[in-house]
Amino acid sequence: MTGNQHGSLQALRAASQAKEMADKRADVRRKSLLILVHDYLQTEGFRESARHLQSESRLVAENFTVCDNTDLSTLLNQYEQWYIDKHEKYPRFAKRTNGGGSGGGKGGAAKGGGSDILDSIAANNKAAQRRQSVPRTPPIHPLNRYSSDPNLLHDPNTLAAINNNSSKKNGNSRSKFKTRAGGDAVAVVDNRRGDQTPRRSVQGRRGPEEEKRDNAKSSSDSDSEKFNNRSAPNSSGRGRSRVNPPNRSNGVGPVTAARMGQQVLDLRSMISDYTRLEDNIGDIGKGPRVVNNNSSNKPQPPKGKGENGSSTGESNNGVEGTDLLDDRLVRSPGTGLPPHLTGDLKDLAGTIQREVLVENPGVTWEDVMGVEDAKRLLKEAVVYPLKYPQLFVGRFKPWRGVLLYGPPGTGKTLLAKAVATECKTTFFNISATTLVSKWRGDSEKLVRVLFEMARYYAPSTIFVDEVDALMGSRAGDQEHEASRRMKTQLLVEMDGLTATNDHVFLLAASNIPWELDPAMLRRLEKRILVPLPCPEARAAMFHHHLPETLQDLEEAGQIVKTVLDYQALAEMSEGYSGSDLKVVCREAAMMSLRKIFKILEDRTVGDEDLPDLIMDDITMKDVETAIMRTKPAQQDSNLYLDWHKKFGST
Numbered sequence: 001m002t003g004n005q006h007g008s009l010q011a012l013r014a015a016s017q018a019k020e021m022a023d024k025r026a027d028v029r030r031k032s033l034l035i036l037v038h039d040y041l042q043t044e045g046f047r048e049s050a051r052h053l054q055s056e057s058r059l060v061a062e063n064f065t066v067c068d069n070t071d072l073s074t075l076l077n078q079y080e081q082w083y084i085d086k087h088e089k090y091p092r093f094a095k096r097t098n099g100g101g102s103g104g105g106k107g108g109a110a111k112g113g114g115s116d117i118l119d120s121i122a123a124n125n126k127a128a129q130r131r132q133s134v135p136r137t138p139p140i141h142p143l144n145r146y147s148s149d150p151n152l153l154h155d156p157n158t159l160a161a162i163n164n165n166s167s168k169k170n171g172n173s174r175s176k177f178k179t180r181a182g183g184d185a186v187a188v189v190d191n192r193r194g195d196q197t198p199r200r201s202v203q204g205r206r207g208p209e210e211e212k213r214d215n216a217k218s219s220s221d222s223d224s225e226k227f228n229n230r231s232a233p234n235s236s237g238r239g240r241s242r243v244n245p246p247n248r249s250n251g252v253g254p255v256t257a258a259r260m261g262q263q264v265l266d267l268r269s270m271i272s273d274y275t276r277l278e279d280n281i282g283d284i285g286k287g288p289r290v291v292n293n294n295s296s297n298k299p300q301p302p303k304g305k306g307e308n309g310s311s312t313g314e315s316n317n318g319v320e321g322t323d324l325l326d327d328r329l330v331r332s333p334g335t336g337l338p339p340h341l342t343g344d345l346k347d348l349a350g351t352i353q354r355e356v357l358v359e360n361p362g363v364t365w366e367d368v369m370g371v372e373d374a375k376r377l378l379k380e381a382v383v384y385p386l387k388y389p390q391l392f393v394g395r396f397k398p399w400r401g402v403l404l405y406g407p408p409g410t411g412k413t414l415l416a417k418a419v420a421t422e423c424k425t426t427f428f429n430i431s432a433t434t435l436v437s438k439w440r441g442d443s444e445k446l447v448r449v450l451f452e453m454a455r456y457y458a459p460s461t462i463f464v465d466e467v468d469a470l471m472g473s474r475a476g477d478q479e480h481e482a483s484r485r486m487k488t489q490l491l492v493e494m495d496g497l498t499a500t501n502d503h504v505f506l507l508a509a510s511n512i513p514w515e516l517d518p519a520m521l522r523r524l525e526k527r528i529l530v531p532l533p534c535p536e537a538r539a540a541m542f543h544h545h546l547p548e549t550l551q552d553l554e555e556a557g558q559i560v561k562t563v564l565d566y567q568a569l570a571e572m573s574e575g576y577s578g579s580d581l582k583v584v585c586r587e588a589a590m591m592s593l594r595k596i597f598k599i600l601e602d603r604t605v606g607d608e609d610l611p612d613l614i615m616d617d618i619t620m621k622d623v624e625t626a627i628m629r630t631k632p633a634q635q636d637s638n639l640y641l642d643w644h645k646k647f648g649s650t
């Protein structure tokens with residue numbers, strides 16, 4: 001055998017081994033995929049589909065379980081993070097096909113109500129872009145990002161085989177992802193993250209000429225076009241598909257349209273953008289929705305190829321992928337922990353996830369009665385910056401720390417929950433006393449992990465109840481070292497919030513604000529008094545807790561009626577907090593129940609003259625008695641008013 005023949009045999013054998021290996025890996029990958037999908041279907045409650053998958057694929061799912069932190073959502077999340085880092089935009093995982101469905105395909109503008117969720121979300125991409133310009137890049141250390149699973153995106157064996165091939169063809173040893181357009185834009189996965197691949201612009205393969213053209217085009221767009229199309233998917237192609245790189249939002253472009261030196265606030269589009277966003281978030285998972293396109297403020301149907309690009313799967317103002325899934329939903333609580341947290345930090349993160357993270361407090365502004373000033377200030381401080389981030393830049397940057405203070409039971413916690421519900425932020429509800437007692441020694445680390453988690457799940461609200469217990473005035477030398485460290489950590493984290501654009505907001509509550517450490521007070525920039533309810537609010541609360549008919553005992557065959565003068569009750573209950581009034585109302589309701597206890601206790605089932613069980617109405621007398629029996633928890637609200645005069649915000 002000649003040296004040449006020997007060489008080619010070796011090469012053949014190597015090629016065949018590489019192929020065999022690649023085939024095996026492909027098989028393992030296919031099975032892994034099925035298991036992941038099966039797990040995902042199960043978790044999401046698509047049990048029927050999971051069963052079908054199992055029988056069609058002959059997968060014996062019971063024999064497998066997904067490894068820790070490798071469920072489909074987490075993988076997708078991690079891929080997203082990598083993609084964002086690499087390309088400064090969100091990846092896109094699905095696009096409309098030209099076939100069926102409403103409005104899809106070339107020239108296939110949806111007619112009236114034929115649009116579905118893809119349409120409506122695509123129409124929303126401008127709003128999405130706005131939010132993307134302040135992306136929530138979780139604080140994952142680059143070196144750690146993939147170290148836990150270097151095979152996450154690429155299998156080295158398969159890659160070796162493919163690279164072997166492609167390097168011969170291309171003279172390039174780097175493996176490539178295929179872009180969704182079949183192009184070659186995306187570069188290697190470099191597990192070391194020392195990746196020196198030059199960052200490509202979002203425009204991918206555009207040449208300088210194209211770039212020039214696009215820039216000229218975008219600057220010559222008429223103001224009216226900007227105004228009218230503000231929230232419609234971009235029609236000018238890739239030139240305007242640039243997305244602001246993370247944390248580099250200039251905050252100017254989307255807000256103003258310069259006309260003859262005048263700044264024109266595009267209020268209409270801002271309002272409609274947000275409305276659409278809200279609608280779409282609400283729609284995800286509910287299936288197709290009808291989109292009314294009569295008004296410019298209403299969600300627009302998708303336009304065909306060449307008009308807005310969305311139906312073609314092309315750029316949506318550079319925010320690819322965001323039209324399908326709102327990031328806040330992708331990163332919904334429970335989808336995993338920040339991957340860079342390891343060891344004991346990971347344990348702490350798990351604890352926070354279990355005990356502190358509330359998925360959806362489900363409290364609306366209407367649930368919080370009275371306290372109108374506090375609601376208004378909170379909206380200004382927290383809700384509007386999230387709704388209209390364009391307005392809160394530079395000198396107008398939003399508050400990062402807000403203190404709610406006032407007598408106990410006036411609705412501070414309720415307000416915090418309403419903020420989280422209304423803004424759809426992730427809500428971390430932590431009581432300072434729990435933090436101090438339960439994690440003594442670890443409190444400092446816990447504070448760090450808490451803020452890391454909040455950034456990971458951003459936009460987030462961290463609610464610290466009884467903040468005075470955590471950040472009371474420092475006790476000089478007597479203070480415990482661990483406590484001092486924890487306080488310092490909290491102050492450092494709060495400084496971090498102010499310095500960055502992480503969309504993490506700290507809401508603190510206290511019944512004794514005068515005991516707060518001045519350093520903390522300084523960082524709680526806005527201080528809002530949540531006072532005792534006024535007479536109107538008290539009347540509303542009485543009506544809420546004791547409406548004309550109570551259905552609660554319907555199953556026992558009882559509908560309880562009330563005969564009450566709510567206004568009169570409000571006059572009688574001055575100085576009572578919302579929480580006190582709730583107790584009063586329960587007490588009054590109990591009174592009518594107590595009347596029947598006696599009958600029930602004194603008689604036996606066999607009694608001949610057992611009366612019919614009919615509950616009496618709840619009367620003024622019942623409630624008056626309840627008011628007399630229930631003393632308000634806090635008597636002196638002047639303390640708060642005095643403090644408010646010195647330190648409060650109005």
Ligand SMILES: Nc1ncnc2c1ncn2[C@@H]1O[C@H](COP(=O)(O)OP(=O)(O)OP(=O)(O)O)[C@@H](O)[C@H]1O
Binds near residue numbers: 370511
């Ligand atoms: N303004 C209000 N509107 C409606 N319900 C209220 C209001 N204030 C208090 N409540 C009722 O009282 C309960 C306790 O209120 P909440 O926990 O919000 O008070 P708080 O101010 O946080 O008290 P604390 O300072 O003691 O923690 C609520 O669950 C709610 O039922």
